[in-house]
Amino acid sequence: MEKLVTRLTIVTLLLAGVALFAAPLCSPPEEVCDNGIDDDDDGLIDxxxxEDCLDVIAEVCDDGIDNDCDGDADCADSDCLDAIVETCDDGIDNDCDGKTDCEDPDCLNVIVEDCSDDIDNDCDGKTxxxxxxxxxxxxxxxVINEFIYxxxxxxxxxxxxELCNLGDLCEDLSGARIKDASNLDPTVFPAQTIFRPxxxxxxxxxxxxxxVCNVLTNxxxxxxxxxxxxxxDTITLMDADGNTISEVSYTGDAAEEGFSLERCLDSNGDPVYVQTSASVYGCENSGTPGALNLCSVQE
Structure with a gap:
């Protein structure tokens, strides 16, 4: 009987050993590297x-974090050179070449010049x-935009x-001419007569x-x-070659004394000149010299 028990015990131990060796070995979890947790239980985080995190994650280059764990973040990391396209108008060295916006030759003519914001948008050194x-x-x-006769x-x-540039681009009227019906010899505008948009x-x-009377003459x-x-009378604005750019004719009773006539558009989109109802700008005269017209529709 004792021999039988002994044999059973030995068999049981052998079976337990086989089961032990047959069981799969447990592998420690891998370090995630960006979650603030010691995933692999080696006492080191991210x-x-x-050893586990170097170059596991690609450097993002614009988040202020050393993503690839090489000790350098964003533009301090050589991996970031030209990784991001230079934006050219945000004051940031996006492509990590040490130059921002218009200092970076990559920005030449990337953005279209605005022409009215005093900023060198296209980075050609001119505003x-x-x-x-x-x-x-x-x-x-x-156009002849407003006048007081x-x-x-x-x-x-x-x-x-008042002459106004209604367009979104600059206009050079150097050498252009203007006259009224009594002028046999028109006034010629001097060089660099530039109209901003x-x-x-x-x-x-x-x-x-x-x-004079709060009106600045240009x-x-x-x-x-x-x-x-x-x-x-008739006022005619011509280009340097004598071609009419803008013209207005008015009758003597078109406006009351002390009121200007300003250019508006009628229901057909054609320009008409109407008496302004603006408040007094100076010397008891009413109008909007140098400012937008009161009529709501302009070209």
Whole structure:
């Protein structure tokens, strides 16, 4: 009986040993490297576990984190050179070449020049109307936008004609001409008569840079001009070749004394000149010289 028990015990132990060796061995979990946990139980977490985490995760290059655990984050990591395209307008060295925005030659002509924001958008070293890219080749968008022909006070100094560029590009009117019906010899604009987009200039008998009745003069008639009050008049703006750019004719009763006529568009989209109802801008005269017209529709 004792021998039988002994034999059974031996068999049981042998079977237990076989089961033990047949059981699969447990592998420790791998280090995840970006979760703040010591996954592999080696006492080291994420990038502190250099042996397991070096170059496991690709460097992101713009998150301030050493993703690949090589000790360098973002642009300090050589892996980031040209990994991201330079944005060119955010003040950040996106492509990690040590240069930001327009300092980076990659940014030349990447962004179209805005022409009216005083920023060198296309990174060619020129802003707005200094940039030849801001000048178009199509028909001029400069128009006779507003004028006052019968102001209160001295007419030779208080009359003015407002010219506005209604386009989104700069306009060079150097050598352009303007006249009224009585001018046999038109006034020729000087060199560098540049109109910024959506900007206006005032033409009057006064010296450029002077202000009369709160109106700043930018351009001066060649000889003193007095627009006809009684019979009306025609004002014609021409390019340097004599082609008409903008023209307006009015009758003597088109506006009350002290009120300007401003350019609006009628229901057909055609320009018409109507008396402004603006508040007084100076010397009891009403209008919007140098500012947007009151009519809501413009080209």
């Amino acid at each position: 990038c502190n576990d250099v 707005d109307c200094e940039d030849e890219n801001c000048f178009g080749s199509g028909p001029s968008k400069v 019968n102001p209160f006070g001295l007419e030779t100094s208080n009359e003015w004609v 959506r900007a206006c200039k005032i033409l009057s008998n006064n010296t450029p840079g002077s202000t 351009l001066q008639w060649r000889v003193p001009v007095t627009l006809n009050n009684a019979e009306g």
